[in-house]
Amino acid sequence: MTTSTAPSTTPSTAPPALSVRDLSVVFRTPTRVVHAVDGLSYDVAAGEVLAVVGESGCGKSVTSTAVMGLLPPTASVGGSIRLGGRELVGADESELRDVRGRELAMIFQEPMTSLNPVLTIGRQVGEVLRRHQGIGRRAARERAVDLLDLVGIPAPAQRARDYPHQLSGGMRQRVMIAIAIACDPAVLIADEPTTALDVTVQAGILEVLQSLRERLGTAIVLITHDLGVVADIADRVLVMYAGRGVEQAPVDELFGTPRHPYTRGLLGAVPVPGRRRAEGERGRLQEIPGLVPSLTEQPDRCTFQPRCSYADERCGEQRPALRVLRAPRERDERQEGYERYGHGRHEAACWYPVPVHPEHPEHPQYAERPERSEHPERPERPERPERPEQEAAS
Ligand SMILES: Nc1ncnc2c1ncn2[C@@H]1O[C@H](COP(=O)(O)OP(=O)(O)OP(=O)(O)O)[C@@H](O)[C@H]1O
Numbered sequence: 150m151t152t153s154t155a156p157s158t159t160p161s162t163a164p165p166a167l168s169v170r171d172l173s174v175v176f177r178t179p180t181r182v183v184h185a186v187d188g189l190s191y192d193v194a195a196g197e198v199l200a201v202v203g204e205s206g207c208g209k210s211v212t213s214t215a216v217m218g219l220l221p222p223t224a225s226v227g228g229s230i231r232l233g234g235r236e237l238v239g240a241d242e243s244e245l246r247d248v249r250g251r252e253l254a255m256i257f258q259e260p261m262t263s264l265n266p267v268l269t270i271g272r273q274v275g276e277v278l279r280r281h282q283g284i285g286r287r288a289a290r291e292r293a294v295d296l297l298d299l300v301g302i303p304a305p306a307q308r309a310r311d312y313p314h315q316l317s318g319g320m321r322q323r324v325m326i327a328i329a330i331a332c333d334p335a336v337l338i339a340d341e342p343t344t345a346l347d348v349t350v351q352a353g354i355l356e357v358l359q360s361l362r363e364r365l366g367t368a369i370v371l372i373t374h375d376l377g378v379v380a381d382i383a384d385r386v387l388v389m390y391a392g393r394g395v396e397q398a399p400v401d402e403l404f405g406t407p408r409h410p411y412t413r414g415l416l417g418a419v420p421v422p423g424r425r426r427a428e429g430e431r432g433r434l435q436e437i438p439g440l441v442p443s444l445t446e447q448p449d450r451c452t453f454q455p456r457c458s459y460a461d462e463r464c465g466e467q468r469p470a471l472r473v474l475r476a477p478r479e480r481d482e483r484q485e486g487y488e489r490y491g492h493g494r495h496e497a498a499c500w501y502p503v504p505v506h507p508e509h510p511e512h513p514q515y516a517e518r519p520e521r522s523e524h525p526e527r528p529e530r531p532e533r534p535e536r537p538e539q540e541a542a543s
Pocket residue numbers: 176183185203204205206207208209210211212221223444
């Protein structure tokens with residue numbers, strides 16, 4: 150692992166570390182066909198954190214599993230997934246195995262199911278290094294201790310001799326991160342990495358991720374239901390609905406002026422600024438009335454239309470494509486490559502995006518509705534959880 154490079158957290162001018170284009174994933178079973186992901190595109194640059202949010206079943210995990218090349222044989226994948234210029238869609242299993250762990254790694258919600266209960270954690274971290282880097286047992290053990298230290302495990306040499314059950318949930322998640330970053334991957338996918346943890350332990354894990362992107366320039370794709378987590382760490386946010394990307398924007402802009410009615414609904418649960426969050430309350434995504442659409446059909450309309458109180462005939466007849474609503478600011482454009490990879494862009498797939506300025510409604514319906522006569526109150530960034538001193542190992 151190279152710790153000497155200290156890339157900026159600002160999206161770089163380099164090509165994206167991971168570039169997903171027009172990704173589709175279809176599961177075919179004897180009884181049904183599920184279009185789990187449909188035409189999804191995103192980029193994530195070195196040192197950048199892209200948060201992926203959306204209701205349960207919208208395709209967040211399937212997308213990540215597709216990127217990792219770990220989908221079951223019932224899935225067919227279309228489009229392109231480029232990792233540092235290398236195409237992964239269609240790559241053979243041995244190539245993917247080589248990429249996984251070395252250039253691309255993933256951490257999951259529940260580390261206990263991924264760790265081997267009968268091996269010490271030092272051994273488990275060391276095994277990854279031996280497998281991918283071919284180093285000896287002693288060197289692997291020493292590197293494992295360094296890695297445990299890097300992810301903030303106190304007394305790492307001693308802890309390396311512990312078994313998973315001897316550690317707290319937060320410490321186990323740190324071990325999983327150490328395993329994931331053992332070979333200094335360019336891209337780390339974190340699927341709900343803090344969901345099973347309480348809010349103070351969660352903050353410690355976010356700090357580890359933050360330091361990875363700052364110190365090692367790791368590009369991070371973070372899947373979460375937690376808006377507090379998004380506010381804490383993300384640079385940009387991709388909102389998914391029914392297998393598609395429906396909005397994508399820099400994090401402040403998404404919280405400040407969400408343009409898709411679906412995103413506005415999701416953000417309804419943003420904690421009120423100044424109000425201390427109650428124990429266990431995390432600013433989860435809001436439940437939106439109505440049913441999540443079935444993914445077995447691909448209707449020729451906006452998939453959110455049946456749940457959208459602002460939809461009209463057009464929404465029920467034509468599917469809106471993702472379009473750029475705001476190009477990068479002038480300042481961003483001066484940064485070569487910034488616009489090219491969409492870092493500063495705000496995009497939404499809606500015929501009638503929520504207006505930014507209430508005095509210039511883009512659709513008469515917004516003006517007609519009493520609740521839209523003024524621009525709806527802008528949700529603020531959720532409150533940050535308090536930082537713990539140092540979470541204790543059990
Ligand atoms: N192996 C499979 N066969 C058929 N359908 C599948 C398979 N795996 C996932 N799906 C379907 O793909 C859709 C997307 O699932 P996915 O797990 O990606 O959702 P998600 O957004 O990650 O949800 P959650 O937030 O609950 O984890 C769901 O409708 C799910 O039922």
